[in-house]
Amino acid sequence: MTVAVCPGSYDPVTLGHLDVVRRGARLFDEVVLAVATNSTKQPLLPLADRVALAEAAVADIPGVRVAVVPGLLVDFCRDVGADVLLKGLRNGADYDGELPMALMNRHLSGVETVFLPADRSVVHIASSLVKDVARHGGRVDDLVPPGVVEVLMARLHPQPTEEAR
Amino acid sequence: MTVAVCPGSYDPVTLGHLDVVRRGARLFDEVVLAVATNSTKQPLLPLADRVALAEAAVADIPGVRVAVVPGLLVDFCRDVGADVLLKGLRNGADYDGELPMALMNRHLSGVETVFLPADRSVVHIASSLVKDVARHGGRVDDLVPPGVVEVLMARLHPQPTEEAR
Amino acid sequence: MTVAVCPGSYDPVTLGHLDVVRRGARLFDEVVLAVATNSTKQPLLPLADRVALAEAAVADIPGVRVAVVPGLLVDFCRDVGADVLLKGLRNGADYDGELPMALMNRHLSGVETVFLPADRSVVHIASSLVKDVARHGGRVDDLVPPGVVEVLMARLHPQPTEEAR
Amino acid sequence: MTVAVCPGSYDPVTLGHLDVVRRGARLFDEVVLAVATNSTKQPLLPLADRVALAEAAVADIPGVRVAVVPGLLVDFCRDVGADVLLKGLRNGADYDGELPMALMNRHLSGVETVFLPADRSVVHIASSLVKDVARHGGRVDDLVPPGVVEVLMARLHPQPTEEAR
Amino acid sequence: MTVAVCPGSYDPVTLGHLDVVRRGARLFDEVVLAVATNSTKQPLLPLADRVALAEAAVADIPGVRVAVVPGLLVDFCRDVGADVLLKGLRNGADYDGELPMALMNRHLSGVETVFLPADRSVVHIASSLVKDVARHGGRVDDLVPPGVVEVLMARLHPQPTEEAR
Amino acid sequence: MTVAVCPGSYDPVTLGHLDVVRRGARLFDEVVLAVATNSTKQPLLPLADRVALAEAAVADIPGVRVAVVPGLLVDFCRDVGADVLLKGLRNGADYDGELPMALMNRHLSGVETVFLPADRSVVHIASSLVKDVARHGGRVDDLVPPGVVEVLMARLHPQPTEEAR
Numbered sequence: 005m006t007v008a009v010c011p012g013s014y015d016p017v018t019l020g021h022l023d024v025v026r027r028g029a030r031l032f033d034e035v036v037l038a039v040a041t042n043s044t045k046q047p048l049l050p051l052a053d054r055v056a057l058a059e060a061a062v063a064d065i066p067g068v069r070v071a072v073v074p075g076l077l078v079d080f081c082r083d084v085g086a087d088v089l090l091k092g093l094r095n096g097a098d099y100d101g102e103l104p105m106a107l108m109n110r111h112l113s114g115v116e117t118v119f120l121p122a123d124r125s126v127v128h129i130a131s132s133l134v135k136d137v138a139r140h141g142g143r144v145d146d147l148v149p150p151g152v153v154e155v156l157m158a159r160l161h162p163q164p165t166e167e168a169r
Numbered sequence: 170m171t172v173a174v175c176p177g178s179y180d181p182v183t184l185g186h187l188d189v190v191r192r193g194a195r196l197f198d199e200v201v202l203a204v205a206t207n208s209t210k211q212p213l214l215p216l217a218d219r220v221a222l223a224e225a226a227v228a229d230i231p232g233v234r235v236a237v238v239p240g241l242l243v244d245f246c247r248d249v250g251a252d253v254l255l256k257g258l259r260n261g262a263d264y265d266g267e268l269p270m271a272l273m274n275r276h277l278s279g280v281e282t283v284f285l286p287a288d289r290s291v292v293h294i295a296s297s298l299v300k301d302v303a304r305h306g307g308r309v310d311d312l313v314p315p316g317v318v319e320v321l322m323a324r325l326h327p328q329p330t331e332e333a334r
Numbered sequence: 335m336t337v338a339v340c341p342g343s344y345d346p347v348t349l350g351h352l353d354v355v356r357r358g359a360r361l362f363d364e365v366v367l368a369v370a371t372n373s374t375k376q377p378l379l380p381l382a383d384r385v386a387l388a389e390a391a392v393a394d395i396p397g398v399r400v401a402v403v404p405g406l407l408v409d410f411c412r413d414v415g416a417d418v419l420l421k422g423l424r425n426g427a428d429y430d431g432e433l434p435m436a437l438m439n440r441h442l443s444g445v446e447t448v449f450l451p452a453d454r455s456v457v458h459i460a461s462s463l464v465k466d467v468a469r470h471g472g473r474v475d476d477l478v479p480p481g482v483v484e485v486l487m488a489r490l491h492p493q494p495t496e497e498a499r
Numbered sequence: 500m501t502v503a504v505c506p507g508s509y510d511p512v513t514l515g516h517l518d519v520v521r522r523g524a525r526l527f528d529e530v531v532l533a534v535a536t537n538s539t540k541q542p543l544l545p546l547a548d549r550v551a552l553a554e555a556a557v558a559d560i561p562g563v564r565v566a567v568v569p570g571l572l573v574d575f576c577r578d579v580g581a582d583v584l585l586k587g588l589r590n591g592a593d594y595d596g597e598l599p600m601a602l603m604n605r606h607l608s609g610v611e612t613v614f615l616p617a618d619r620s621v622v623h624i625a626s627s628l629v630k631d632v633a634r635h636g637g638r639v640d641d642l643v644p645p646g647v648v649e650v651l652m653a654r655l656h657p658q659p660t661e662e663a664r
Numbered sequence: 665m666t667v668a669v670c671p672g673s674y675d676p677v678t679l680g681h682l683d684v685v686r687r688g689a690r691l692f693d694e695v696v697l698a699v700a701t702n703s704t705k706q707p708l709l710p711l712a713d714r715v716a717l718a719e720a721a722v723a724d725i726p727g728v729r730v731a732v733v734p735g736l737l738v739d740f741c742r743d744v745g746a747d748v749l750l751k752g753l754r755n756g757a758d759y760d761g762e763l764p765m766a767l768m769n770r771h772l773s774g775v776e777t778v779f780l781p782a783d784r785s786v787v788h789i790a791s792s793l794v795k796d797v798a799r800h801g802g803r804v805d806d807l808v809p810p811g812v813v814e815v816l817m818a819r820l821h822p823q824p825t826e827e828a829r
Numbered sequence: 830m831t832v833a834v835c836p837g838s839y840d841p842v843t844l845g846h847l848d849v850v851r852r853g854a855r856l857f858d859e860v861v862l863a864v865a866t867n868s869t870k871q872p873l874l875p876l877a878d879r880v881a882l883a884e885a886a887v888a889d890i891p892g893v894r895v896a897v898v899p900g901l902l903v904d905f906c907r908d909v910g911a912d913v914l915l916k917g918l919r920n921g922a923d924y925d926g927e928l929p930m931a932l933m934n935r936h937l938s939g940v941e942t943v944f945l946p947a948d949r950s951v952v953h954i955a956s957s958l959v960k961d962v963a964r965h966g967g968r969v970d971d972l973v974p975p976g977v978v979e980v981l982m983a984r985l986h987p988q989p990t991e992e993a994r
Contacts, residue, residue: 006501006526006527027611030582030611031501031582031583031611031613032501075800075801076797076800076801076802077800078802079800079801079802087525087526088526093594093614094265094268094269095265095268095425095426095591095594095595095598096261096265096425096426096427096590096591096592096593096594096595096756096757096925097261097262097265097266097426097591097757097760098265098591099588099590099591099594099614100262100590100591100754100755100756100757100758100921101757103590103616103754103755104754104787104788104789104790104793105793106616107616107619107787107788108788108789108793108797110616110788111788112797112802112803116522116525116526116615117615117616118526118613118614118615119588119594119613119614119615119616120611120612120613120614121598121601121602121605121612121614124454124455124457124458124602125454127269127272127454127457128269128272128273128275128276128454129269129273130269133269133270133273137241137273137277140240140241140242140244141240141241141244142241142243142244142277143277171336171361171362192446195417195446196336196417196418196446196448197336252360252361253361258429258449259760259763259764260426260429260430260433260760260763260920260921261425261426261427261428261429261430261595261756261760261920261921261922262426262756262757262760262761262921263426263760264423264425264426264429264449265425265426265591265757268425268451271451272451272454281357281360281361281450282450282451283361283448283449283450284423284429284448284449284450284451285446285447285448285449286433286436286437286440286447286449289437289949289950289952289953290949292764292767292949292952293764293767293768293770293771293949294764294768295764298764298765298768302736302768302772305735305736305737305739306735306736306739307736307738307739307772308772405965405966406962406965406966406967407965408967409965409966409967424595424598424599425595425598426591426595426760426921426922427591427592427595427596427922427925428595430592430756430919430920430921430922430923431922433919433920434919434952434953434954434955434958435958437952437953438953438954438958438962440953441953442962442967442968457599457602458599458602458603458605458606459599459603460599463599463600463603467571467603467607470570470571470572470574471570471571471574472571472573472574472607473607589925589928589929590755590756590925590928591755591756591757591921591925592756592921592922592925592926593925595922619784619785619787619788620784622784622787622929622932623784623929623932623933623935623936624929624933625929628929628930628933632901632933632937635900635901635902635904636900636901636904637901637903637904637937638937666831666856666857687941690912690941691831691912691913691941691943692831747855747856748856753924753944755921755924755925755928756920756921756922756923756924756925757921758921759918759920759921759924759944760920760921763920763946766946767946767949776852776855776856776945777945777946778856778943778944778945779918779924779943779944779945779946780941780942780943780944781928781931781932781942781944784932
């Protein structure tokens, strides 16, 4: 049985993430959407929200579950019995950026990383862009799964409303 | 009539920006140098300075004007009647970095993004490098339009002068 | 008035080419689909077929016409009064491959090259792939405009049929 | 059960190919090393040699077998019940070159392509380089599996021996 | 006599840095490992530690010495009589990222930058990854020269221990 | 003493090649412009012409000489006592394309490859583009050293004229 881990900060989960997870679930026996608690970048959403939104998003995908990565990613992989990290990829610069991490993780524990090209329908979606768009008042409801918009907006525009940036 | 928007933080405007704007003005009916009020990266120069320096720099280029982007870039494009975003480009990694934004903007509003290769004479110029050089006491007067050096230096080395780093 | 030239061998014209031409026609006053008579690569289809298929494909797009490039591309641009070459682009490696030609053409005559990202719906389409698929018996009718399949098949599988692949 | 296909011309099979196949065999239930009969590039070795060398090379790897792709790759995948194409990857430009094919194959039949970074110990090995080195008299015995050198040399330097290029 | 400068923040020095410095010392008469006092990114280790660790690491490599870059890199090169900057490189995106700096430095003072591909045995090592791994409790002793681990750990996990990140 | 080899087919030598050779001659004690007798690609100019034009081009550059590579490049490096291969580089895709060769040559004999970014003034020049332009009647006299145009034209347009492509 092959378990694949899809790591990320999921800040928040997007339709791009779901594309990778859903397709991964057809290739591997189990997929773990692994929410990283990255200590250097400050996420917009608290961990609990990121996990809850991800759980709601994958609830209907058989063979997928959500977990939190408490420390080192390769330790997490060992703990959940994962043989492989699965990452979506947009382009060559993405790959060049990911490669040192993939080589490092393989060096540390032998865990493999495989890359899956993003589906053409979601290749424009990245969490950072989604947040930028939402921050400036753009519509993101067709970029994220149901439920995310509300949480994101509550965080970005907390008050009786405007903010006009 | 085709209006092109050249977005950026222009922190500060450089000869690299002017190259793109000037050549764009020959391809499109109007070019709007659009100063972004990016809410996540903290610019070195205040918005008023960035706008004033850009305005001085393009004053002699027919068909070019400066404006501030108050919110979402695609909303700004709609407001100024722009059909296209115009971006200078140095290399393939630049392109890979810009592509998701271009696809996102097209998804949001249909606005196109076209890329113009940087002129060979300015391909080494980027605002971040200009600031790095100036911060450490290097000469940048052949990298930026007239007037920028003074504003930049006043900001980087505010005191009765030297600083010798 | 800005005239844009879309050069290529169009061997054969694909929906990818049409995407660029159609969008270019909204940005520029006139678009010339320019069929190159490249002297080093041997095309599959004769020039007359490539031109006829391209003409049929753009017949319904206002502001677009087809022409043959008899010699140097920059001479052709001058002859048709074009200020700009327009090229579709998929990714960073594409850009790195195109850039020397863009710089060379600008060096030779001052003509600019602007790059337009391929639409997500056609980013998988390239003439060479279309020919590969068709050569091995795959369906390409949703990759090329109407009429191309017949000409392509007649060329690739000329006989009463089989062909020992 | 997930079957993965590793397509290539294997002209000849190298230690780089074996790295991908061997690691793929740990991730998927079965791996098919699929020797393409590419109709446009002329291989150095005849199909029978390429197949025989590949078969010898994978004989000791459980879950791996060799097959010939008679026509379209996606048809072959369907015939062997494969859900996924597996490709080794060196760098971002490789990825950018492979992506259109991956998208095309997914478009044609839904088959996925996943990419596995080449192991650092074989990242310098490519069939074309191996042939170049061998052609000029360099040693390639640590680049290919046992048995390949003899076949390659017999092909490149057929005569009573020298050739000294 | 050709002096080469290897600039970096060395936060901390890694086996990847040593690979470049060691190989550079065979190509040039003298190599200066130049510790930058970068004013925008906040290093993890104080300058004194970064210098001391680098000095210990290169103590046994003939022709290599350590120095601090007090201001502009090109001024430093002039002061130490260096003709060339030497940088290790992993991939194309790395190169695209480094190129503007190389061109800028050449523009400022004429100093050249040459790039040396990272050895395959260290291509997965970068200071930032080393810090990430160490921060989360992973082993990094085979990624850095002797002595670095202790200093790094003392900084990352200062207390009587726990911290559980 | 460090000897650097600049390999290429020099078909024909261009100002881009001379830029690399000239700058390399300031970094290394001797530079050998090494004309490859590549057995797979068919050059336009015969070896004798390629060598003669290169020799004329470097005649005035101290420390540079021309030689022919009779076989394997690493054997040639050993024979001329070269420690390093020197290659000009335009962009990241170039680098990704060159890297496997650099790693292979280092694997075969330990010879290093260092990369020098092309000067901005010649970044548009490549032998293949020069031939394309010349073939179609464009001017290339500012792309190649004196004497090359005549030889190139005699080869491309041998007759009392016609050909007019």
